Amino acid sequence: MLDDFMVRAALAGIGVAVAAAPLGCFVVWRRMAYFGDATAHAAILGVALSLAFSMSIFVGTMVVALLMALVVSVLSGRGYAMDTLLGVLAHSALAFGLVAVSFLSGVRIDLMAYLFGDILAVSRGDLSVIWGGAALVVALIGWRWSALLTSTLSEDLAYASGINPKREQLVLTIALAITVAVAIKVVGVLLIAAMLIIPAAAARPLSRTPEGMAIAAGLIGILSAIIGLRAAYVLDTPAGPSIVCVAAITFVATSILKGLGHQR
Amino acid sequence: MSLIQVEDLSVRYGARTALSRVSLRVEPSEIVTIVGPNGSGKTSLLRAIIGAIKPFQGRVMQASSLKIGYVPQKLHIDETLPITVSRFLKLPGGVTAADIDYALTQAGVPELTKAQLSQLSGGQFQRVLLARALIAKPDLLLLDEATQGLDQRGSASFYQQIETVRQTTGCAVLMISHELHVVMSASDRVICLNGHVCCEGTPAVVASAPEYRALFGTGTGGALALYRHEHDHGHDHADHCHDHTKAVE
Numbered sequence: 051m052l053d054d055f056m057v058r059a060a061l062a063g064i065g066v067a068v069a070a071a072p073l074g075c076f077v078v079w080r081r082m083a084y085f086g087d088a089t090a091h092a093a094i095l096g097v098a099l100s101l102a103f104s105m106s107i108f109v110g111t112m113v114v115a116l117l118m119a120l121v122v123s124v125l126s127g128r129g130y131a132m133d134t135l136l137g138v139l140a141h142s143a144l145a146f147g148l149v150a151v152s153f154l155s156g157v158r159i160d161l162m163a164y165l166f167g168d169i170l171a172v173s174r175g176d177l178s179v180i181w182g183g184a185a186l187v188v189a190l191i192g193w194r195w196s197a198l199l200t201s202t203l204s205e206d207l208a209y210a211s212g213i214n215p216k217r218e219q220l221v222l223t224i225a226l227a228i229t230v231a232v233a234i235k236v237v238g239v240l241l242i243a244a245m246l247i248i249p250a251a252a253a254r255p256l257s258r259t260p261e262g263m264a265i266a267a268g269l270i271g272i273l274s275a276i277i278g279l280r281a282a283y284v285l286d287t288p289a290g291p292s293i294v295c296v297a298a299i300t301f302v303a304t305s306i307l308k309g310l311g312h313q314r
Numbered sequence: 315m316s317l318i319q320v321e322d323l324s325v326r327y328g329a330r331t332a333l334s335r336v337s338l339r340v341e342p343s344e345i346v347t348i349v350g351p352n353g354s355g356k357t358s359l360l361r362a363i364i365g366a367i368k369p370f371q372g373r374v375m376q377a378s379s380l381k382i383g384y385v386p387q388k389l390h391i392d393e394t395l396p397i398t399v400s401r402f403l404k405l406p407g408g409v410t411a412a413d414i415d416y417a418l419t420q421a422g423v424p425e426l427t428k429a430q431l432s433q434l435s436g437g438q439f440q441r442v443l444l445a446r447a448l449i450a451k452p453d454l455l456l457l458d459e460a461t462q463g464l465d466q467r468g469s470a471s472f473y474q475q476i477e478t479v480r481q482t483t484g485c486a487v488l489m490i491s492h493e494l495h496v497v498m499s500a501s502d503r504v505i506c507l508n509g510h511v512c513c514e515g516t517p518a519v520v521a522s523a524p525e526y527r528a529l530f531g532t533g534t535g536g537a538l539a540l541y542r543h544e545h546d547h548g549h550d551h552a553d554h555c556h557d558h559t560k561a562v563e
Contacts, residue, residue: 210384
């Protein structure tokens with residue numbers, strides 16, 4: 051079964067959707083969308099470094115994504131507005147990454163594959179990395195779920211209940227770095243944030259509890275991956291962007307449903 | 315021993331000193347109120363007690379296994395986060411449906427179990443926060459201007475609820491309040507703060523202290539006179555008001 055490239059692609063897409071769903075909910079609730087973007091864009095620098103030092107791309111991107119997230123955490127609250135800071139860091143990381151890649155003489159790499167993903171070329175090895183990473187992210191967030199939710203609602207409430215919100219923030223940062231490293235092959239650095247935010251946002255009108263929203267986001271993500279891949283196959287469109295398009299259409303649909311519900 | 319003991323606490327934000335050498339204790343089942351003008355470090359004091367800010371100097375000691383229920387000044391629930399009142403109250407873990415009903419009843423809003431947190435009115439929300447603070451059966455309740463945004467009737471009934479909770483559960487209360495007349499009648503002890511402890515003691519003692527009058531004027535004199543009349547039995551030895559002029563502006 052795994053010999054079919056479409057099956058491997060679908061499994062890869064589902065793996066990313068599963069990891070992105072609970073994390074994406076926190077990204078939406080904590081208004082970290084741009085933070086996710088910055089971390090993802092930094093990953094292209096990770097790709098360049100991995101190739102230069104012939105490391106595994108997964109490890110390289112994860113390390114750089116993690117460093118990026120830590121730099122943002124350290125620099126925040128030092129005189130710049132968060133969106134300015136993230137805008138500077140995200141785009142500089144992307145630019146430096148692209149420049150770094152051009153220095154790699156002798157290695158011919160397909161830059162497009164890292165910018166937009168190359169889901170149809172997912173190997174069995176990639177699949178095990180993707181599913182291993184996804185399982186790690188889900189386990190990490192599941193383990194810290196209550197503490198994460200409490201710190202998201204209010205840092206002071208968290209402190210009063212003996213939870214350290216700074217530590218919970220670090221948990222999210224690590225989960226984000228893993229997700230970026232896992233998703234780069236599937237949707238590419240430019241669209242990772244989309245897989246985090248769009249399914250979660252589309253799930254919001256359908257949910258009454260945080261858990262419900264995470265599950266709904268997972269289902270929407272999985273459906274988007276399957277339908278998007280199928281559409282890419284039939285219409286001969288790029289696979290990663292097609293998945294994101296389906297998620298975006300779902301978002302519009304649930305928003306309209308919500309609007310109709312309000313009118314009645 | 316005391317539930318909490320703050321010793322010589324100083325808090326700084328960069329170069330600005332928010333609190334300087336504050337010491338205080340809270341004993342079991344007493345209601346202590348902190349009053350003080352804006353920017354006098356009241357919220358910083360509570361946040362240092364829950365451990366949200368690190369002291370620049372001094373320390374905060376808690377009785378072993380002390381359970382704190384904290385009601386913050388305001389709490390913004392993002393519209394993107396769907397959560398019902400009952401799910402919110404279950405967050406600390408190990409909470410049963412009966413606990414939720416009991417806490418909501420104690421807080422005076424038993425009907426809100428299934429409501430969405432982001433849809434509540436200001437008064438309902440403060441009561442849900444109170445329920446959330448009560449659900450862990452705390453030894454100490456910390457209230458940071460918990461009646462902000464409530465009308466006079468709402469805040470009066472809120473403080474009545476606090477008094478009832480104290481009587482039924484025996485928990486101590488440390489609160490910040492701007493409503494001087496309420497404070498003066500409901501508290502066992504008042505601490506007047508303005509970056510440092512200006513004066514402290516029973517409401518009557520504080521109300522007649524020159525430091526307090528310098529900060530708040532004598533506008534609430536009518537209500538206080540009544541109160542003082544009833545309680546004018548001489549001073550407890552723990553009460554003191556030291557003389558200094560720093561706070562007078």
